[in-house]
Amino acid sequence: MIINNREYDSNRINYTIRSAIAKDAKDLSVLRVQIDGETENLDREKGEAFIDVTGFEQIIKTDTERPRNLFLVAVVDDRLVGFSRCEGIYLTRFSHKVEFGVCVLKEVWGYGIGKNLLKESISWADSNGIKKMTLNVLETNSKAIKLYKNLGFEIEGVLKRDKILSDGKFYNTVMMGRFNE
Template sequence: MVIAKQEFEVNGQNYTVRSAIEKDAKDLTEVRLQIDGETENLDREKGEGLIDIPGFEQIIQTDTEMERNLFLVAEVDNRIVGFSRCEGIYLNRFSHKTEFGVCVLKEFWGYGVGTNLLKESITWADLNAIKKITLNVLETNIRAIQLYKKLGFEIEGILKNDKILSDGKYYNTIIMGRFND
């Protein structure tokens, strides 16, 4: 699905949130690889699960056509600095929900990029009869957990010892959901 472009200014930084388009595929491949190397908050280490240009082109095409999918990018001066994705589940018993994920270049943390990607996704979900958004978050990502709670998400469960990080220790993944009656 596609949404209207939105402009934001946070802490002196201007940026746009818009639906991904096919020509974004190359930049998304590079941005995702960079983000994976900047934080341990995501599931992948740098270079793992690489999505190449044709892979992103296919995802963008699918997400544009499917009514319960949404792929957004955040742009600063025509540079993609973050993106989010809602992926619907197309089984009847799960047709009311979508799974959300977000990532932002570390250089652009603190400008509300992730927050506005999520807010736009919530607005889209609410307008399109999607009743539930789910997400997973690393237990140590306190800022993200606080944001999700502020925007109506609740902790639904914990996957214990779910990830091994660079320190060799195991960490829990928190499962959160937001239900819109």
């Protein structure tokens, strides 16, 4: 699905949130690897589950065509700095929900980019009959958990000892959901 572009002005930077387009594929491939290497909050190590340009072109095409998918990018000065996806499940019993994920370059944390990607996704979901949004978050990512709670998500469960981080310790994954009744 496609949304209208939205402009934001936040603490000395201006950025746009818009739907991903085919020409973003190359930048997305590079950006995803960079973001994965900047934080342990995501599921992947840098370079794992690599998606090449063709792979991103296909994801963008699919997400544009499917009514329960949404692929957004955040752009600062014509440079991609983050992205988010909502992916619907196309089995009848799960057709009411989408799964949300977000990635933002560390250098632009604190400007509300992740929050606004999520808010745009929530607005899209609410206006398109999506009854539930789900996401997973690392238990130590307290800022993200607080943001998600502030935007209506609640903790639905915990996957115990779900991830091993660079310190060799196990960490839990928090499963959260937001309901649109």
